[in-house]
Amino acid sequence: MSKNKTQLNLLNKTLNIARNSKFYKSKLQGFPLELKNILELQNFPFTTKKELRDCYPFGALAVPINDVVELHTSSGTTGKAALSFLTKEDLKNSSKAIAKAWKCFGITKSSRVQFMMSYGLFSGATLNTYAIQELGGFVVPAGIQSAEKQIQMMLDFKIDTIVGTVGYYFYLFDYIKEKQIPLEQFSLKCGIMAGEIYSDKVRSEIERKFKIKIFDHYGLCEVNTGIAYECEFRTGLHFLDNYVLPEIIDPENGKVLPVDNEGELVLTTLKKNALPLIRYxxxxxxxxxxxxxxxxxxxxxxxxxxxxxxxIIFIKGIKIDPYELKEYLLEIAGDNIFSDIKIRVGNSFENYSPEILVSLKNPSSTNLLSVIQKTLKEKTLLTFDVKHISRDYFQRGENNKVKFVEYVDKK
Ligand SMILES: [Zn+2]
Known part of the structure; x- marks a missing residue:
């Protein structure tokens, strides 16, 4: 069967199952029961995170609760969380699909993988662990531990693959350097960096530091973790497109954009029974x-x-991409600051100076702060109040992430 035909069959099955939920029963009223062509999906309404939260806890559940065997919730949300329920079959399909990505990263029965991300409600570590075990790989579910314990486990179990957020890789490297542990003692070959946005440049820096190859892996809890992955050529991420169907839309008007046009990623699940999502x-x-x-x-x-x-943040009418700003900062400061950085922006956009908090490796080199300020002004036309702050200030939250942009009430 051709791929399109397979996708269409799975899509029609999904549309059918979705209607078992209270949420989609009313949302999809009046829309066709069966599509003849995948493109007809473009006429269907979008699903938003807010809608999922609004029908918490069971409004979007499409199977009897007794069929559910696992629950995950999206991280970093306030108020009610968006949920992801999984049946036994969903778990099987998820492991099988995501295993494809791990196989591509080179994971085999002899691989040893350490997860430095939280387990519990967060789906990333748990569902990826099942996928690696599907391939027979050995997983050390380290979760959130001190750097000392993480490193000890890496050495004791001769871990060859580590999984974590970009900030945590930097943090770990600083610790290894501080404790003067020779890199040769590790068996690391590969790293997966997920859960945070990072540039190719940042990736190269981590590769250079750890002497390993890093792959990107994309996913989100509501749909599933690890649904798009890089192959050895790293020319974009391959989608598990028999598992989830991607579209790109103009976020302003919702129109589907042609290939190579940048827009918002919209996903439709193809193999989820408990909580299928249509155009999420x-x-x-x-x-x-x-x-x-x-x-x-x-x-x-x-x-x-x-x-x-x-x-995107607007400061005094100027559009700022915080990730680009972080790039500039690391470029200007080089190895003289720790990688944890915070931008503090006022909630009221008048009469305040946006702040940038960095942690200098040598706290007496304060002239670096004015160099950063001057260079950022040239690049962005904005004056940032650049301050040094003790490294202890940067609390690592869920999944070892530091909140990069912080909004503060400031007059
Ligand atoms: Zn490829």
């Missing part, structure tokens, strides 16, 4: 890539996520 708006900005990947895989590819729709 991810808030992530990317584009679908044209052409074939040199690896020969025919799956849909997206570019690495650049930012989120709501990430």
């Amino acid at each position: 708006r991810t808030g992530d900005i990317t584009s679908i890539k044209s052409g074939r990947c040199p690896c020969g895989r025919s799956s849909i590819r997206i570019n690495r996520i650049k930012r989120r729709v709501d990430d």
Whole structure:
């Protein structure tokens, strides 16, 4: 069967199952019961995170609660969380699908993988662990531990693959350097960096530090973790497109954009029974890539996520992409600051100076702060109040992430 035909069958099955939920029963009223062509999906309404939260806890559940075997919730949300329920079959399908990504990263029965991300309600570590075990790989579910314990486990179990957020890689490296542990003692070959947006430049820096190859892996709790992955050529991320169907839309008017056009990623699940999602708006900005990947895989590819729709900050009328700002900062400061950085922006946009908090490796080199301020002004036209702050200030939250942009009430 052709891929399109398979996707269409799965899509029709999903639309059918979705209608078992109270939420989609009313939302999809009046829409066709069966599609003849995948493109007809473009006429269907979007699903938003807010809608999922509003029908908490069971409004979007499409199977009897007795069929559910696992629950995950999206991280970093306030108020009611968006949920993801899974049946036994959902778990099986998830492991099988995501295992494809891990196989591509080189994971085999002899691999040893350490997860430095939280387990519990967060789906990333748990569902990826099942996928690696599907391949017979050995997983150390380290979760959130001190750097000392993480490193001890890496050494004791001869871990070859580590999984964590970008900030945590930097943090770990600083610790290794501080304790003067020779890199040769590690068996590391590969790293997966997920859960945070980072540039190719930042990735190269971590690769250089750890002497390993880093792959990007994209997913989100509501749909599933790890649904798009990089192959050895790293020319975009391959989608598990028999598991989830991606579209790119203009976030302003909702129109579907052609390939190579940047917009918001929208996803429709193809193999989820408990909580299928139709045209779910991810808030992530990317584009679908044209052409074939040199690896020969025919799956849909997206570019690495650049930012989120709501990430752009407007300060005194100037549009700032915080990730770009972070790039500038690391470029200016080089190895003289720790990688944890915070931008503090006032909620009221008048009469305040946006602040940038950095942690200097040598606290007496305060002239670096004015160099950063001057260079940022040249690049962005904005005057940032650049301050040094003790490294202890940067509390690592869920999944070892430091909140990068902070909004404060400031007059
Ligand atoms: Zn490829």
